[in-house]
Amino acid sequence: MQLWFRTKKYGWGWTPVTIQGWLVLAVYVAAVTVTVVRFIHRSRTGADVQSATLTFLLWLAGLTAALIAICWMTGERPRWRWGN
Secondary structure (H helix, E strand, O other), X not given: OOOOEEXXXXXXXXXXXXXXXXXHXXXXXXXXXXXXXXXXXXXXXXXXXXXHHHHHHHHHHXXXXXXXXXXXXXXXXXXXXXOO
């Protein structure tokens, strides 16, 4: 199986290395952008601010958890790195 994400050279985490990895990252960024726009729209149109904020944070947490899960399943196992 080809890895979509490799571990970063410095620090902890992943970076995309295949087109599939870049597409996953692009979909994540697009989904976060839509979530932010919806939050701004809801907060400006008189919706309950607490409800809008909670919904925004839950969506953001869910999207981020999904991204981490995909990276974990299709990438190298992460560890803290200080270069080579």
